[in-house]
Structures are given as structure tokens and as C-alpha cells.
Amino acid sequence: MIPRKLGYALSGFAWPVYALLYTPLALVAYYSLAPAPNMAGHSFHAYHVLLHDGAAFAALRLSLILALCSATSATALGTLLGYGLCRFRSRNARGVLAQLPSLIIYTPIIMPSLVFGISELIFFNFVHSVTGFLAAGLQTMLIAHITFEIPYVALTVFGRLSGLDQNLFEASHDLYADGLKSFLYLVIPVVQPAIIGGFLLGITLSIDDFTISFFTAGPGSVTLPIYIYSAIARKGISPEINALGTLMIGTIIVIALLHFFISRQRERTRQGVFPPPQQTKGAV
Amino acid sequence: MSPARTQAEVEGRRQRARLWTTSGPGLVWIMLFLLIPSAGLLAIAFFSADDYGNPVLPLSTQPFQQVAGFSLLGWDAGNIAIFLRSLQQAGIATLAAIVIAYPLVFFILSRPPAVRPLLLLFVILPSWTNQVVRTYAWLELLGPNAPLSWLAHSLHLLPPELGLAPGSLAVTSGLAYNYLPYMIVPLYASAEKLDWALVEAGRDLYAAGIKLFWHTVFPQTLPGLLSGVIFVAIPAFGDYVVPALLGGDKAMMIGSLISAQFIETPDWPYGAALTLIMLAFTGLGLVAFRIFSRKLGGTGETAI
Numbered sequence: 185m186i187p188r189k190l191g192y193a194l195s196g197f198a199w200p201v202y203a204l205l206y207t208p209l210a211l212v213a214y215y216s217l218a219p220a221p222n223m224a225g226h227s228f229h230a231y232h233v234l235l236h237d238g239a240a241f242a243a244l245r246l247s248l249i250l251a252l253c254s255a256t257s258a259t260a261l262g263t264l265l266g267y268g269l270c271r272f273r274s275r276n277a278r279g280v281l282a283q284l285p286s287l288i289i290y291t292p293i294i295m296p297s298l299v300f301g302i303s304e305l306i307f308f309n310f311v312h313s314v315t316g317f318l319a320a321g322l323q324t325m326l327i328a329h330i331t332f333e334i335p336y337v338a339l340t341v342f343g344r345l346s347g348l349d350q351n352l353f354e355a356s357h358d359l360y361a362d363g364l365k366s367f368l369y370l371v372i373p374v375v376q377p378a379i380i381g382g383f384l385l386g387i388t389l390s391i392d393d394f395t396i397s398f399f400t401a402g403p404g405s406v407t408l409p410i411y412i413y414s415a416i417a418r419k420g421i422s423p424e425i426n427a428l429g430t431l432m433i434g435t436i437i438v439i440a441l442l443h444f445f446i447s448r449q450r451e452r453t454r455q456g457v458f459p460p461p462q463q464t465k466g467a468v
Numbered sequence: 469m470s471p472a473r474t475q476a477e478v479e480g481r482r483q484r485a486r487l488w489t490t491s492g493p494g495l496v497w498i499m500l501f502l503l504i505p506s507a508g509l510l511a512i513a514f515f516s517a518d519d520y521g522n523p524v525l526p527l528s529t530q531p532f533q534q535v536a537g538f539s540l541l542g543w544d545a546g547n548i549a550i551f552l553r554s555l556q557q558a559g560i561a562t563l564a565a566i567v568i569a570y571p572l573v574f575f576i577l578s579r580p581p582a583v584r585p586l587l588l589l590f591v592i593l594p595s596w597t598n599q600v601v602r603t604y605a606w607l608e609l610l611g612p613n614a615p616l617s618w619l620a621h622s623l624h625l626l627p628p629e630l631g632l633a634p635g636s637l638a639v640t641s642g643l644a645y646n647y648l649p650y651m652i653v654p655l656y657a658s659a660e661k662l663d664w665a666l667v668e669a670g671r672d673l674y675a676a677g678i679k680l681f682w683h684t685v686f687p688q689t690l691p692g693l694l695s696g697v698i699f700v701a702i703p704a705f706g707d708y709v710v711p712a713l714l715g716g717d718k719a720m721m722i723g724s725l726i727s728a729q730f731i732e733t734p735d736w737p738y739g740a741a742l743t744l745i746m747l748a749f750t751g752l753g754l755v756a757f758r759i760f761s762r763k764l765g766g767t768g769e770t771a772i
Binding site for chain 2: 186191193194195197198201202205206207208209211212215261262264265267268269271272273285288289291292294295296297298299300302303304305306307310327328330331334335338363388391392393394395399408409412413416421425426429432433436437440441444448
């Protein structure tokens with residue numbers, strides 16, 4: 185395949201790139217160990233300060249509430265959406281109306297997050313001024329996050345279901361399972377990995393997002409990314425911000441590696457029973 | 469009308485009812501909370517602004533004149549410069565991503581199959597950390613007191629009081645860093661399916677080096693490359709966080725200009741008009757890119 189000489193050249197290029205990818209993150213961790221005031225050497229001083237920072241903890245709490253609630257709602261709506269599109273959309277329908285669902289699903293994915301955020305800002309502002317409901321805050325952020333998570337869950341579930349033998353549904357129908365029963369006892373167990381995957385993807389997307397939260401947030405609703413952003417805008421990078429950044433980077437890396445190895449393990453034990461799930465993160 | 473036909477119609481209607489009970493809530497949610505709001509945003513571009521920057525009647529083309537650079541003080545090239553700079557930044561970042569992605573993808577493919585997923589994961593992992601965190605991390609690398617800036621100072625490439633960040637180089641690196649995985653993943657997907665027999669055939673015909681790559685590997689990886697270009701160039705063009713954190717005033721991009729109309733000095737119709745123009749640019753870019761890629765021999769089809 186690849187000649188050996190070229191292979192060496194590729195390694196010589198790739199390893200420095202890998203190093204470069206992680207250098208900025210490593211520097212954040214390194215500067216978080218800044219010495220305490222009037223002291224020399226490295227210390228965990230910044231982490232002590234962070235531990236007593238009430239605002240940071242409030243931001244963490246809000247981020248977690250936002251991620252869990254939005255991912256749960258988006259998983260429910262997205263699973264139903266993916267299931268319905270896979271099972272009940274007629275194959276031979278043509279025209280604009282038949283394309284509409286795909287069009288709607290892909291809008292949140294392809295829309296630049298700045299446009300997304302500003303649209304929401306204007307919309308919530310308008311609704312609030314007319315009806316008095318939906319004041320900017322946690323509820324508006326929740327709605328926005330659910331909106332951009334639904335398509336990812338739906339596509340994950342859709343991918344899993346469309347890889348499934350359609351005769352299974354016929355079989356469940358022949359065994360007198362009605363729509364609800366076949367959903368509960370056939371669909372849910374089969375797409376369970378996709379549902380869990382979609383839920384985790386929703387949490388990741390929610391925690392990763394800054395722009396959309398930034399434009400839908402109210403004065404009192406500060407998530408971790410907003411907290412970091414405004415702290416940097418106000419007084420530049422401090423060791424405490426680096427400590428917070430280090431903890432966030434570390435958490436994501438640990439969770440991602442755990443998820444990778446656990447799912448690989450499961451894949452090995454399960455191989456042959458179900459077709460492998462679709463890799464949706466890359467496909468979109 | 470025959471009974472069989474009616475039967476099919478009833479079945480069809482039932483199918484549609486099922487579709488709407490399952491898919492309906494999700495679709496309606498997205499329509500209500502995204503399609504209608506974005507239509508509203510675009511509509512605002514045709515209103516006039518009151519003293520507080522809120523949209524009011526009558527309808528006017530004033531916002532678009534502002535986009536073109538006309539104001540009470542006369543014409544100014546500032547906006548056009550910002551548009552061009554955004555195009556340039558997105559273009560360079562995309563090129564950088566391509567140049568890095570190709571060797572990296574083939575490096576991963578040159579490793580044993582068992583370790584490939586892990587190597588791929590390590591490329592994608594940084595993009596799973598929060599965008600604010602991974603962007604400000606570049607300030608640590610390129611800031612005034614950072615090692616790379618010392619290097620630039622000692623080589624007299626940079627006046628000693630400045631850092632590499634904030635500045636346009638920092639924005640380019642930040643964009644390339646942020647969106648590199650979006651180039652790697654589709655490129656890897658198409659390179660994985662590469663037909664090596666074609667490469668062997670090319671080698672048998674005494675092609676080597678760049679020529680061999682261009683005639684055997686490149687056409688086969690073109691679909692992945694084209695998707696990658698779209699996934700990198702479009703979000704990079706409208707990015708908000710990277711220029712805001714790494715750009716400073718001199719490297720302002722279209723994203724910062726738009727957000728300023730909604731946050732710092734509100735002028736909603738002007739901001740909406742800027743958004744509309746940005747989306748039009750993106751759409752035109754997509755169409756041009758499609759035509760270009762058809763000419764290049766690609767199918768023009770992407771994952772979307």
C-alpha cells in the first residue's frame with residue numbers, strides 16, 4: 185500500500201501535528217499551576233481559589249442542568265422523529281412536501297451558530313414583549329439547545345433503524361403487536377444504543393456550545409463557557425481560568441476515552457448480533 | 469373508484485397520521501423555534517431602525533446601504549474590507565486544513581487497523597473540548613509572553629511589545645485548529661475506501677510522486693475533500709468566537725461585525741442585513757463550488 189519511505193515521512197509529519205494539537209491544551213494545564221502570590225515554584229493555588237469561587241460553581245451547575253434537561257427532551261423528540269421518518273415516510277413520494285422533513289432536520293445543522301443565536305435572540309425578545317412569556321434566561325437557552333440537539337439524535341436513531349431488517353416490523357405485526365407495543369418491545373430495545381449515543385451527543389453539543397447560549401442567555405444565566413469568556417474579556421486570562429479550563433479539558437478527555445474503550449469492548453462481545461451502528465458524528 | 473384504490477388511500481392516510489404523531493412534535497419544534505425565528509431575522513433586514521436600534525416601519529433599504537458602507541458620514545470601505553478579510557481567513561484556514569489533513573489521514577491508514585480508530589479519536593478529541601477553552605488556549609501559545617512570540621521577537625519579526633495574538637495569524641491558526649477535524653473525518657472516510665489496485669496500476673505505468681498521487685489517489689479522495697472544504701470553509705467564514713478572542717480590532721471578521729449590531733451598539737436591521745448578505749455569500753459560494761467541483765470531475769454530491 186504505502187511505501188516504507190513515504191511511511192517514515194508521514195510519521196515524521198504526523199507526530200509533530202499530534203503534538204501541536206495538544207500543545208495549547210497542555211499550556212492551559214501548565215499555566216494553571218502558577219505559583220501562589222509571594223511564593224516560588226508551582227502550586228495548586230489556582231485550584232484552591234477556584235474551589236471557593238461561588239460564581240464558577242453556579243455556572244457549572246447551570247451548564248449541567250442545561251445539558252441534562254436539553255439532552256433528555258431532545259432525545260425524546262429526536263427518537264420519535266427518527267423512528268417516524270424511517271418507518272412511516274412513504275418511499276415513492278416526490279415533490280417539495282416529501283422533502284420537507286429532511287430540509288427541516290438539516291437546517292439546525294447547517295445554519296451558522298451565530299445566525300442561529302441571533303434569530304433566537306430576536307424571536308424570544310419579540311415573544312416576550314408581546315406575551316410576557318419566555319424572558320431571556322434558562323428557559324430560552326433550554327429551548328435553543330433542544331432545537332439544535334434534536335437533529336443529531338434523530339439522525340443517529342434513523343441510521344440505526346435503517347440498517348435494520350424491515351421484515352422484523354412485519355414479524356411483530358404478524359404476532360399481533362400494535363403500533364405502541366412494537367415501538368416499546370421492538371424499536372426501543374433495538375435502537376437503545378443509538379438513543380444512548382444520541383443522548384451523550386446531545387450533552388456534548390450542549391456543553392460545547394458557546395455562541396447560541398451567549399445570545400439566548402439572560403442577565404442572570406451564566407454557563408461555564410460564558411463565565412470563562414466574560415472573565416477573559418474583563419481581566420484577561422488568570423490562573424483560575426486556566427484551572428477551570430484544565431478541569432473541563434480533562435473531564436472531556438477522560439469521558440471520551442472511557443466511552444471509546446467501553447463501546448469497543450461492547451462491540452467485540454456483541455459482534456454478529458446487530459449490525460454496527462452508524463457513525464453519525466462524522467457524517468454530518 | 470375501485471375498492472382496492474380506496475383501501476390504498478385509507479392505508480396512505482393512516483400512514484401519514486402515524487408519521488405526524490411520531491415525527492410531528494420534533495418537526496414542529498424545529499419549525500417553531502428555528503425556521504420562524506430565522507425568517508423573522510431576515511425580514512427585519514428590510515425595516516428601518518429607531519433611535520434604540522429596534523426595527524420599525526416603514527420598510528426601507530437603508531440597512532443594505534449601511535452594509536455597502538454608506539452612512540451619514542459618506543462612504544467607507546470598512547465593511548468591504550471586513551468581508552474580504554473573512555473570505556481570506558476562511559480560505560487560508562481551509563487550505564491549511566487540507567495540507568495538514570492529507571498526510572495525517574494517510575499516516576493513520578499506514579498504521580495497523582486495530583490502532584486506527586484510536587489515532588482518529590486523538591485528532592478529533594480537542595474539538596470536543598469547549599470552543600471557548602480551546603480557542604483561548606491559543607492565546608497561551610501565541611500571546612505576548614508566550615514562547616512563540618519570544619521567538620518572533622528575537623528574530624525581529626515582531627516589535628517586542630506585541631504578541632502573535634491578537635492578530636490575523638492567530639485567527640487563521642485558531643480557525644484551522646477549530647475546524648481541522650471536519651476536514652479529517654470525511655477525508656478519512658473516503659481514503660479508507662481507496663482502491664489501491666489503481667495506485668499499483670499507476671506505479672506499473674511508471675508514475676511516481678506527485679503525478680501518481682494526482683492521477684490515482686486524489687480523484688478517489690475528491691468526494692471526501694469536497695465535503696471537508698464545505699464543512700470547514702462555511703463555519704470558518706461566519707465564526708464568531710475565534711476572531712472575538714484571538715483577533716483584536718485589526719482582524720475583525722464578519723461574525724464580530726454582526727454580533728456588534730445586536731450587543732454593543734444595537735442596530736437590528738443593519739445586523740440582519742449583514743446576516744442576509746453573509747448567508748447569500750455562503751449560498752453563492754456553495755453554488756460556485758458545486759460547479760467548480762463538477763468541472764474537476766467530482767460528482768458534486770456531498771453528505772448533505
